[in-house]
Amino acid sequence: MNEKTYFHRVSEQTPTKFWINNVTKKEARLAIDSGAVGCTQNPTYLWKLLNGPEKDFAVGMLDNILASEKDNNFALIKTQREIVTNIAKIFMPLFIESNGVNGYVSIQGDPFNEDLESLLKYARFNRETSPNIMAKIPVTAEGLEAVEILVSEGIPINATEVMSVKQALDVCEIYKKASKKIKNPAPIYFSHITGIYDEYLKKTVEKNNIGVSSDALWQAGMIVAKKIYNMVKEKGYIVGFIGGGARGLHHFTEMVGADCCITINWKGTADKLIEQNPPVVQRFFQPVPESVLDELIEKVEDFRKAYFINAIKPDEYEGFGPVEYFRNAFCEAWQACLEFAKSRRLELKL
Numbered sequence: 001m002n003e004k005t006y007f008h009r010v011s012e013q014t015p016t017k018f019w020i021n022n023v024t025k026k027e028a029r030l031a032i033d034s035g036a037v038g039c040t041q042n043p044t045y046l047w048k049l050l051n052g053p054e055k056d057f058a059v060g061m062l063d064n065i066l067a068s069e070k071d072n073n074f075a076l077i078k079t080q081r082e083i084v085t086n087i088a089k090i091f092m093p094l095f096i097e098s099n100g101v102n103g104y105v106s107i108q109g110d111p112f113n114e115d116l117e118s119l120l121k122y123a124r125f126n127r128e129t130s131p132n133i134m135a136k137i138p139v140t141a142e143g144l145e146a147v148e149i150l151v152s153e154g155i156p157i158n159a160t161e162v163m164s165v166k167q168a169l170d171v172c173e174i175y176k177k178a179s180k181k182i183k184n185p186a187p188i189y190f191s192h193i194t195g196i197y198d199e200y201l202k203k204t205v206e207k208n209n210i211g212v213s214s215d216a217l218w219q220a221g222m223i224v225a226k227k228i229y230n231m232v233k234e235k236g237y238i239v240g241f242i243g244g245g246a247r248g249l250h251h252f253t254e255m256v257g258a259d260c261c262i263t264i265n266w267k268g269t270a271d272k273l274i275e276q277n278p279p280v281v282q283r284f285f286q287p288v289p290e291s292v293l294d295e296l297i298e299k300v301e302d303f304r305k306a307y308f309i310n311a312i313k314p315d316e317y318e319g320f321g322p323v324e325y326f327r328n329a330f331c332e333a334w335q336a337c338l339e340f341a342k343s344r345r346l347e348l349k350l
Contacts, residue, residue, distance in 0.1 A: 007035030257282030
């Protein structure tokens with residue numbers, strides 16, 4: 001692709017980087033040609049591939065692994081790793097050219113087992129196949145413990161499921177502490193799931209008939225993202241910011257200008273932005289109207305928990321509404337994969 005896309009122009013004019021989420025091999029190549037420099041996958045990824053245009057490839061991979069792996073759950077973990085390793089190979093030239101700055105592909109483990117032991121096990125296992133694979137760790141109390149240990153082992157990390165300011169700051173403090181005596185520590189990012197947070201708030205407001213304006217609600221996730229960004233910069237933390245979970249084009253365009261990575265799906269988001277080819281406008285540093293902030297603080301409890309530093313504690317992260325909402329989607333997809341693996345095993349008489 002010779003013509004500059006919207007994403008090429010964003011990278012030329014701003015510090016904002018384009019990452020791609022849950023890609024097929026074809027989408028990975030299209031994204032890189034369009035300016036993507038990194039990639040994320042989550043536990044819905046395998047289910048997407050088992051039902052998508054590259055289904056034959058994914059099912060064939062699963063069948064081969066089922067033949068030698070008796071545990072269906074670990075067969076899925078292995079299948080996911082092999083498929084993500086193929087994506088990592090596509091991003092490897094970016095990794096090499098940038099001396100390990102770009103070209104990372106992050107991968108998460110089984111969403112049903114996120115205790116400390118399992119998080120460490122899956123992170124180490126997933127890292128075995130390629131240096132540009134990044135371990136994706138949920139920011140819960142045990143997740144923070146895992147981050148500290150993995151940083152000391154030199155494993156690159158994407159600390160995910162961040163829905164609150166406090167979660168992001170905790171990741172930064174852990175990294176500062178764990179990397180203090182390491183000469184060249186592996187990179188770490190936290191992922192603020194801005195779009196999913198907005199989707200959760202919208203559903204919660206509708207369900208509970210909370211009288212908050214749609215204009216204020218539309219800005220909620222971005223307001224939290226701005227506070228996180230400003231506090232991380234103010235405190236001088238050396239941790240990357242990823243914006244994720246896009247549920248609209250604005251979850252990319254409203255963050256343009258920030259020194260961050262924004263990960264979006266190819267279909268329905270990246271392809272639409274390329275098609276629309278909007279002007280590159282830096283909106284992230286526009287101030288938040290006090291009236292909007294006051295309305296959200298007054299009326300929406302889950303906004304207060306996300307926005308105020310002392311409104312939530314680490315042992316509450318796992319049960320925080322938007323975090324649960326996000327993880328439930330992962331669990332549904334993983335359960336569907338488990339049922340699929342069970343049916344394949346029966347069909348193949350393994």
